[in-house]
Amino acid sequence: MAAIDYPLQRPKAEPGEFSFSETLYKWVATVDHKRLGLMYVASALIFLIVAGIMATVMRVQLMFPNGHVVGPDTFNRLFTMHGTSMVFLVGMPMVAGFANYLVPLMIGARDMAFPRLNSFGFWIFLLGGLLLYYSYLGGGGLSGDGSAPDVGWFAYAPLTERGFSRGHSSDYWALGVLVSGFGSIASAINVIATTFCMRCPGMTLKRMPMFVWVMLIDSWLIVVALPPLSAAQVMLLLDRYLGANFFNTQNGGSAVLWQHYFWIFGHPEVYILIFPAFAILSEVIPIFSRKPLFGRPAMVAAVVAIGFISLGVWAHHMFAVGMTSWSNTFFAASSMLVGIPTGIKIFNWTATMYGGRLRFTTALLFCCGFLFQFLLAGLTGIMLAVAPFDWQLHDSYFVVAHFHFTLVGGLVFGLFAGMYYWFPKAIGKMLDETLGKWHFWLFCIGFNLTFIPLHFAGMLGMPRRIYTYAPGRGWELWNFVATIGVFFQIAGILFFIYNVLRSTLRGQPATDDPWDGWTLEWATSSPPPEYNFEKLPVVRSSRPLWDLKHPQDPDWKWE
Amino acid sequence: MFEPALSVLLQTQVPNVHEFRITNIFKPLASPAAAERTAAYLVLAITAVIFVVVAGLICYTIVRFRRRPGDNELQEPPQVYGSNQIEAAWTVIPILIVFVLIGVSARVIAAIQNASPPPQSVKILLVGHQWWWEVRYPDYGLVTANEIHVPVSSDGKHATYLQLTSADVIHSFWVPQLAGKTDLIPNRINYTWIDPRQPGVYVGNCAEYCGTQHANMLLRVIAESSEEFNAWMSAQRKPANNSDTQLSAAQTVFGSLSCVNCHMIRGTSAIGAFGPDLTHLMSRQTLGAGVLVNNTENLRAWVNDPQIPKPGCLMPSMKLTGPELNQVISYLQSLK
Numbered sequence A: 001m002a003a004i005d006y007p008l009q010r011p012k013a014e015p016g017e018f019s020f021s022e023t024l025y026k027w028v029a030t031v032d033h034k035r036l037g038l039m040y041v042a043s044a045l046i047f048l049i050v051a052g053i054m055a056t057v058m059r060v061q062l063m064f065p066n067g068h069v070v071g072p073d074t075f076n077r078l079f080t081m082h083g084t085s086m087v088f089l090v091g092m093p094m095v096a097g098f099a100n101y102l103v104p105l106m107i108g109a110r111d112m113a114f115p116r117l118n119s120f121g122f123w124i125f126l127l128g129g130l131l132l133y134y135s136y137l138g139g140g141g142l143s144g145d146g147s148a149p150d151v152g153w154f155a156y157a158p159l160t161e162r163g164f165s166r167g168h169s170s171d172y173w174a175l176g177v178l179v180s181g182f183g184s185i186a187s188a189i190n191v192i193a194t195t196f197c198m199r200c201p202g203m204t205l206k207r208m209p210m211f212v213w214v215m216l217i218d219s220w221l222i223v224v225a226l227p228p229l230s231a232a233q234v235m236l237l238l239d240r241y242l243g244a245n246f247f248n249t250q251n252g253g254s255a256v257l258w259q260h261y262f263w264i265f266g267h268p269e270v271y272i273l274i275f276p277a278f279a280i281l282s283e284v285i286p287i288f289s290r291k292p293l294f295g296r297p298a299m300v301a302a303v304v305a306i307g308f309i310s311l312g313v314w315a316h317h318m319f320a321v322g323m324t325s326w327s328n329t330f331f332a333a334s335s336m337l338v339g340i341p342t343g344i345k346i347f348n349w350t351a352t353m354y355g356g357r358l359r360f361t362t363a364l365l366f367c368c369g370f371l372f373q374f375l376l377a378g379l380t381g382i383m384l385a386v387a388p389f390d391w392q393l394h395d396s397y398f399v400v401a402h403f404h405f406t407l408v409g410g411l412v413f414g415l416f417a418g419m420y421y422w423f424p425k426a427i428g429k430m431l432d433e434t435l436g437k438w439h440f441w442l443f444c445i446g447f448n449l450t451f452i453p454l455h456f457a458g459m460l461g462m463p464r465r466i467y468t469y470a471p472g473r474g475w476e477l478w479n480f481v482a483t484i485g486v487f488f489q490i491a492g493i494l495f496f497i498y499n500v501l502r503s504t505l506r507g508q509p510a511t512d513d514p515w516d517g518w519t520l521e522w523a524t525s526s527p528p529p530e531y532n533f534e535k536l537p538v539v540r541s542s543r544p545l546w547d548l549k550h551p552q553d554p555d556w557k558w559e
Numbered sequence B: 001m002f003e004p005a006l007s008v009l010l011q012t013q014v015p016n017v018h019e020f021r022i023t024n025i026f027k028p029l030a031s032p033a034a035a036e037r038t039a040a041y042l043v044l045a046i047t048a049v050i051f052v053v054v055a056g057l058i059c060y061t062i063v064r065f066r067r068r069p070g071d072n073e074l075q076e077p078p079q080v081y082g083s084n085q086i087e088a089a090w091t092v093i094p095i096l097i098v099f100v101l102i103g104v105s106a107r108v109i110a111a112i113q114n115a116s117p118p119p120q121s122v123k124i125l126l127v128g129h130q131w132w133w134e135v136r137y138p139d140y141g142l143v144t145a146n147e148i149h150v151p152v153s154s155d156g157k158h159a160t161y162l163q164l165t166s167a168d169v170i171h172s173f174w175v176p177q178l179a180g181k182t183d184l185i186p187n188r189i190n191y192t193w194i195d196p197r198q199p200g201v202y203v204g205n206c207a208e209y210c211g212t213q214h215a216n217m218l219l220r221v222i223a224e225s226s227e228e229f230n231a232w233m234s235a236q237r238k239p240a241n242n243s244d245t246q247l248s249a250a251q252t253v254f255g256s257l258s259c260v261n262c263h264m265i266r267g268t269s270a271i272g273a274f275g276p277d278l279t280h281l282m283s284r285q286t287l288g289a290g291v292l293v294n295n296t297e298n299l300r301a302w303v304n305d306p307q308i309p310k311p312g313c314l315m316p317s318m319k320l321t322g323p324e325l326n327q328v329i330s331y332l333q334s335l336k
């Protein structure tokens, strides 16, 4: 057998100090996948804070009946901007950021396949985000009607048409989302090309780390699902400026058509957003259980299956539009099918931990939080898939609670796990574990305190997107508790921010391989040099570093 | 200028009527909501079992396999890559559960959607407007607003049919204790039906976000015995009361204001169709689609400036002078 060759030598340090403008130039003009990855994650975190503040204002408004913190227009803008930002300016760049940073490192490549496309993707995404927020200044247009968009994140027609949305708020919404979508598509194409063409010698698709597999499928899903959204945005702009009347019901357009376009993107989108969490868990859980991922082929198959099924379930968002019983049954059935591969994933993660030796780092704690919360989210999802039950739950606070369980309890918990896990690699410093545990427990308690009660508010008939409500309808307690939870979440996030700042400035330096890892990113320095690996690695199994560390019992003997 | 204070809370309970205000979807009072609850219970039971089993498994794993102080740090646990039998088991079991669920929902969907509802007693065309409801009774030639009077169906033997459409954007009909949601979509007619089992007022909300005042677009379904319903209907069908000579001055003032361009008062020159029909305004329990209880103080507050109780609503602040306001209010109060 040929010796396995690893570039474990320390690369040379970067020469000299740089002035501020030089540093700025280096970041702005960079095509390095790691810098772009960090820029994606950093801008996503900034948007996360902004959109989180918006959510806080809304929760404070709803803490008591007849709240007077903000008026209806402000509130409606808040939830529109909150939702749009969280999906398009937090979730999507997090996908791109993690994929960009980690995929080349994990497959032993020097960069992405198209570095300049990568930089284009980032800047156009940022332009989209800035366009959206510029609406606060420019949305009024010449006549001064309007400000930020106030149509909800799925912007149902005909509310977005000229007759009901004056000024330019809806234009900024459509343009901002359209443009940032181009960024997502660009980065997805790049991930696909990179994983297919840039793998290091020996890394067959079978041996590719699970993270890369999931990101690959995620990118396919982006490439398939985003174009319908872009098309719909263009059609909406044509309606508003060229009198196209696709969705303009006042001139014979169809309001339901917009919903089909939107949700044929929108449902796959929720999987696009949750897949990165799947990807992260599939790396973090094995490392801290000290066992390989249980049933790897089934895990890949499950993600592929979820990807395919998710393209055929969109109308479960439309059970109330008056479809025939056949269509309702079809979409109820297809939606429930998603439960099968999702169940497989949860079982296999648990089985990975079963029999292991669990080391409860902050990263693993976040993974465990994910497992419970995502389980609950999946089960409320099944309830929503049963059309007759959904006729009651649809557009109520139950739905709000359900998708926050998937996207916060699932995605955000997964992202935090990933950040605690890879921060040492990216920054070269360890995140403080004690602060991390404060972060985890405060955030976990706060999250559940906020979103568990909202299920009950929904079952008591509280519709979503209302800026105020009357006393005496049984909603007071749930809303009050939910708002209290927000303060716990904020405390958790403050711990996180403090931890990141403190650790970056004077944290304990990280070794190259602080967690005793198995994938290639741990075979280079922390942080990695611009070229990642001095010599391209050669691998023989899906856990190349395990092979290296256990020469008597390497994985390739079993594969 | 005269500024009546708005001291009342918005959307509050109307005194002296029996309101079903806690709109718990698990306490249905009509057949569609009851069928939905049956489906809900079934799904809840299945999912609860799944939750307990799986969460228990995860808990057990976490507690049982946590690293303990005495563990040998260098010794890795046995490396298990998977197991076809176990994986097959936890693929097949969810498949079975999912197929049971699919079967159940298919049956319930068909049962509800293809059921022949009880014979029709009343047909209603409900038209959504930003942010109020236009209620038409085509068989009686009656148009009214915001409060939907229907005969109670204590024995479940007759039902009210609703045709739903919208004049502007999408709204949604949701009275949780009567029936789940059906959207009101412009250029499209949807159907639903209700058979309230108990007399009283069923409260609900517009459930599809429809713009600024979506929160204050409340629904009130008033179920009453067929005698009461018929009495209400024949009173509503009469044109407005114009006979009171003491009010002719007030009526002239009203007729000279632009109210008449937006509101219909049958039997007078007010023939607007943009806002709610006011012919029998005083027979309604609330104002502004449920935002205010209909009493003198609130009516005054509303006409003086609807933008205070319902900011952003499509009735402009009319800037009436004090005397004009007095005249208009006394005229409106004659619309029994």
Ligand SMILES: [Cu+2]
Pocket: A266, A267, A270, A313, A314, A316, A317
């Ligand atoms: Cu969906």
Ligand SMILES: [Cu+2]
Pocket: B128, B131, B170, B171, B172, B206, B207, B208, B209, B210, B214, B217
């Ligand atoms: Cu509405």
